[in-house]
Amino acid sequence: MSDAFCSDCKRATEVVFDRSAGDAICSECGLVLESHSIDETSEWRTFANESGNNDAVRVGGPNNPLLNDGGLSTVIAKPNGESVDFLSSAVNRWQKHGSNPDRGLILAFKTIDTMAERLGLVPIIKDRANEIYKRVQDQKSSRGRNQDALLAACLYIACRQEDKPRTVKEICSVANGATKKEIGRAKEYIVKQLGLENGGQSVEMGTIHAGDFMRRFCSNLGMNHQAVKAAQESVKKSEEFDIRRSPITIAAAVIYIITQLSDDKKPLKDISVATGVAEGTIKNSYKDLYPHVSKIIPTWYAEEEDLKNLCNP
Secondary structure, eight states: OEEEEETTTTEEEEEEEETTTTEEEETTTOOEEEOSOOOOSOOOOOOTTSOTTSOOOOOOSOOOTTSTTTTOSEEEEOTTSOEEEESOHHHHHHHHTTOOTTHHHHHHHHHHHHHHHHHTOOHHHHHHHHHHHHHHHHTTOOTTSOHHHHHHHHHHHHHHHTTOOOOHHHHHTTSTTOOHHHHHHHHHHHHHHHTGGGOTTSOOOOOOOTHHHHHHHHHHHTOOHHHHHHHHHHHHHHTTSOOOSOHHHHHHHHHHHHHHTSSSOOOHHHHHHHHTOOHHHHHHHHHHHGGGHHHHSOTTTOOHHHHHTSOOO
């Protein structure tokens, strides 16, 4: 903190510097006295074996603890999609001969990063997927397996662990050709190897609920706020009944019911595309939900007379 004249307080007051925003703020009234100031503090990284009083030389980005070299090498993609490591011309020649033990990991992390970006996932999910893949590789038992399916399965598990689940079909859409069946097998292999279902060395995968997918599915369909709120309440209420359908299928069926009760009805085909659930499966799930609609659908959204007008399966 330092002193500066505040035009609002009409006197010299203490100033607080918000370095993340580059603002100088009056500590008395909160007025921004100066914006976009330059942060002149040190940008160096200091290592443990160096003197605490001396600044280290400037280096690159933060270390990656999952890599043996700390992640100091960089992977640059060529126009044709092939990737190669560059650190210096000498290191480049060394890596071309396959001497870099982290080469496979770097390329795998790059693939996970690309998949996560295409799905709009937050960085913590990507980091979790990287960690899972590293642990699988450390066990040295995945040789010969479909790497694209393994990477996709790691991302699927990471989404589950961070309570941001994605359907296998969504993961499959960014999985470089790996099929749903291959990803499913890879997921089972990883769970078995790492013991995730029993706690293992990591948190449990957790249970998937239909509500986990609801907001995203509704957004894909362009549903209005009231319809989204009704769908979320309905799907939560549906958990009180013994409906033996997958959470994703129940979510799709609830959306179908909600849209049929609104002025903005959605075709079954559109719901199928948005949720990734086959039209026939949605119809069958609708049959299971139909006997309970009066208890599932919020009364503020639809009256009893409206429910009677629903198509009888």
